Amino acid sequence: MSLALIQSRALLGLEAPGVTVEVHLANGLPSFTLVGLADVEVKEARERVRAAILNAGLEFPSNRRITVNLAPADLPKDSGRFDLPIALGILAASGQIDARRLKDFEFAGELSLTGALRPVRGALATALALQRQQQTAALVLPPGSAQEAAFVPSAQVFCAHHLLDVVAQFLAHASPVAADAGETPAAPPDAGACGAAGWHRVTATPPAPVTDAPDLRDVRGQAQAKRALEIAAAGAHGVLMVGPPGSGKSMLAQRFAGLLPPMTDGEALETAAIASLGGRFSPERWRQRPFAGPHHTASPVALVGGGSPPRPGEVSQAHHGVLFLDELPEFARSALEALREPLETGCITIARAAQRAEFPARFQLVAAMNPCPCGYWGSRVRACRCTPDQVSRYQARISGPLLDRIDLHVEVAALPAQELLEAPGGESSSEVRARVEEARNAAMQRQGMPNHLLQGALLDAHLQLQPEALQFAHKAAAKLGWSARATHRTLKVARTIADLAGSTAIAPVHVAEAMQYRRALMQA
Known part of the structure; x- marks a missing residue:
């Protein structure tokens, strides 16, 4: 034998x-x-x-x-x-x-x-x-x-x-x-x-960096949306863009990964390992932020992972990168609600009868949606034909708890043809990324993590609110009826705005700008 x-x-x-x-x-x-x-x-x-x-x-x-x-x-x-x-x-x-x-x-x-x-x-x-x-x-x-x-x-x-x-x-x-x-x-x-x-x-030979990535300069106008993406990139915040069809939401989302800071060695290895598990690893994409854009017909298992043995879903494939959900209200309600846990914890646990697997899912959510079924609620270019009840039902497809977990809500208005054609080219992705890196480095030196991840005692220790800014934040939260989560997320955004401005403390002007990104959808 x-x-x-x-x-x-x-x-x-x-x-x-x-x-x-x-x-x-x-x-x-x-x-x-x-x-x-x-x-x-x-x-x-x-x-x-x-x-x-x-x-x-x-x-x-x-x-x-x-x-x-x-x-x-x-x-x-x-x-x-x-x-x-x-x-x-x-x-x-x-x-x-x-x-x-x-x-x-x-x-x-x-x-x-x-x-x-x-x-x-x-x-x-x-x-x-x-x-x-x-x-x-x-x-x-x-x-x-x-x-x-x-x-x-x-x-x-x-x-x-x-x-x-x-x-x-x-x-x-x-x-x-x-x-x-x-x-x-x-x-x-x-x-x-x-x-x-x-x-x-x-032995591995790192590929040459890709230079043909989409550039933010291609997007004409939309200064407020570009500012929101810069803030989101600097603080690792999620962002929801609301606007009529053709206003540039998808163009902006596709250029968001180019605004993020370079990946560290640990981030690059972890991201590549997840891609390898799904058979998606490509040497040409080494050290590049992943971008996952699942179709709105994707099932909950396709988003968060599953199967036997468990395999990573789109949220894990977007680890340390961007998860772009276009036409957000068209996703199945169960699929959207499955995003709550990874948005908070940065990981997803898949439990089956025979085994249990945990996948990292520290992604930045970029979502886009129309304000109503026809898409033109509040548009300056075309009249909306939806009733207020239809608009309300359409926007209610996204639950309040999920909206509460998205830090930035920004309107992307449709530009008239003349304004669009005459608008000058804006800043390039590299120029915006330089400011993002500087702000992200300031946060990492101060607290060892992006502002989005601040919790509990760390949040209290590193906000550094001026007394006037704290009083202003209290009044705004009480008047607008914000939850505790929404209040904390607004203050995290204000901390990022202060970092971009090179300020060590959060001033009332930083809180005021952060408030602009927590508006209600029905006000579009």
């Missing part, structure tokens, strides 16, 4: 828990049994592995009883990422490769019937989990996945194009380190040049 243990990892949130692939060969009736709470695509690995080993010119122990266990048994496993470790386990258990050399490596990869390796999702998330757990195992991954995992600075990643590339490194007299140094390892029978040429150490 022979036994081999191969290390791999499953995907469950950003944790990427370890999985030990145990392969046992025994005498008895020939069979191939795979156990360990495997999904359908994992169970199908039996046929892929058998064909890949035979077509690679290696020996498949078809006269033995093969048992493969994916431990721990209560952890769900999905995708074809376990094909490679299962194949290596069979080869090690049958004595075709040295099992002792495999203990310092972790493997993942889908096998084609020819033995070629295909990319798998979640490679960067796996490498990040290794770094966070302070483990030193080297990763062996297919092309594409290896380049993705190499973006984690501490990751030791090897790329293999074919099953024979991996087998060649783990023969009795082969050394992966020597192969990485340029030495040619001994090749298995019929391996040809594959084992020498297809294995190499991978």
Whole structure:
């Protein structure tokens, strides 16, 4: 009887828990049994592995009883990422490769019937989990996945194009380190040049920064909306834009990500890891703020995530970036209400009967909507044909608690054609971003977080309200009937306005400007 243990990892949130692939060969009736709470695509690995080993010119122990266990048994496993470790386990258990050399490596990869390796999702998330757990195992991954995992600075990643590339490194007299140094390892029978040429150490090469992003200068007029976006970018606030069709709401939202400060190394890695879990990672988008714009027909699961095993939704794909919800009242009520928790906590917990996964969701919400069903309530360009009752019902599709969690409400009015054509070009995104970075840096030096995240005692300690500003805020909150949350959010916006003005204390003028962004929708 022979036994081999191969290390791999499953995907469950950003944790990427370890999985030990145990392969046992025994005498008895020939069979191939795979156990360990495997999904359908994992169970199908039996046929892929058998064909890949035979077509690679290696020996498949078809006269033995093969048992493969994916431990721990209560952890769900999905995708074809376990094909490679299962194949290596069979080869090690049958004595075709040295099992002792495999203990310092972790493997993942889908096998084609020819033995070629295909990319798998979640490679960067796996490498990040290794770094966070302070483990030193080297990763062996297919092309594409290896380049993705190499973006984690501490990751030791090897790329293999074919099953024979991996087998060649783990023969009795082969050394992966020597192969990485340029030495040619001994090749298995019929391996040809594959084992020498297809294995190499991978290091990430950061791509050149993208320079063709949409520029705020393209938007004519709309000074108030641009000012609101600048404040939102500086303080990490959410913003709701209300205006008639064609007034520029979508154009403004698409340029909002270009106003945000550059990502830190930690933010870039975490954002890329989430994109990797969803199979969306692109090296060209490295260190760029993500922008997610789901259609208004998106379900609650599409927004917040779900499935079995759980996968991240749009709110997590927009982590450290922008979530743009166009035509906000057209979204399903259940989908919008699901945003309440991540807007407050910055994370989303998906609980299922068999497992529980937590995904980060610290996004900036940018929403756009028409003020009424026809879209022209309060417009200077075209008369509205909706009754006040229709307008009220339309705006009531967005609940008060959700509106309360959006810091800035701004009107985006439609400009007459003459004014639109004659309006001069405004500031570029780079000019606005420079002020945003300065204000954000001031907040980070003062309190270690953006103003939007201030809570409790930290909020009291860092607001630094002048006595006149405090008295003004009290009177405004009482007269306008604000909730405690709305009052605090207005003061956070005032803190950001003061930072943009370079003021250490919040003056009444800063509170007055912040009040302009908490108006009622029916006043449009």
